[in-house]
Amino acid sequence: MLIDHGSASASEIVAGAIQDLDRGLVAGTNSFGKGLVQNQLRLSDGSKLLLTIAHYYTPSGRVIQRDFKKFHGSRRLRRGRVQGRRAERLGARDAAQVQTTSAGRTVYGGGGIYPDVVVKDLDNLTLAEADMLQKRVFWEFATHYLHKHKGQQWTSKSFNKDFTLTEPDWTDLKSAMDTRKVTVSDSLWKADRPFMLQQVRMELANLTLGTLERYKIFTESDAQLQSSLELFPRASKLMSQAIDTQHHN
DSSP, X not given: OEEOTTOOTHHHHHHHHHHHTTSSXXXXXXXXXXXXXXXXXEOTTSXXXXXXXXXXXXXXXXXXXXXXXXOOOOOOEXXXXXXXXXXXXXXXXXXXXXXXXXXSOEEEESSSOOOSEEOOOOOOOOHHHHHHHHTTHHHHHHHHHHHHTTTOOOOTTTTSTTOOOOHHHHHHHHHHHHHTTOOOOHHHHHXXXXXXXXXXXXXXXXXXXXXXXXXXXXXXXXXXXXXXGGGHHHHHHHHHHHHXXXXXX
């Protein structure tokens, strides 16, 4: 099971249960830490009060809710996730809340779910790349590209890794950036072509074939996912050990 800082609430409850009961291997980075049960009470002036009435715990007794009063730091938006000092602090394990799983493995509490295998996402966006995405440059280009190739039949192989843009296509993409007021230096324009080409492929696949084909292209450069795919033999071994332990008990 793959988690990161954006995994919260129900996903953390499921991840904690899978981990504590040795039913799977949890990989990625520490989860968000949201495990509250709240009731909404309407007040006489029309406002509402959110009253916390319970906390979620994992089967081993780890608290999921994080004490956010302890964490203060800078935020930076990178692919919709919190990065920087705050994320690093959220990744700290609480040695005071050490528990064991059904098979005797050590797991850590203190808020959120700490993975069995830490797999960091090193593919952060630059400010220019984030600007391209936020201003929908690739959608602008893709719609014009498809209009120029009207009538062509597209398949899942159309936008694979062999897909390229002609020099006139790159000129059109630069024009789309100018139209959307995205500033890119000459050096970045050359160095960032692999990123831009992947984004073009994703947008074209999404517009012609749907979101599934888009995400197939997106995951090509997902460091966490690609690393996690190598963990299946270890996860299978864990499952076998858990079944053996259950039978002996």
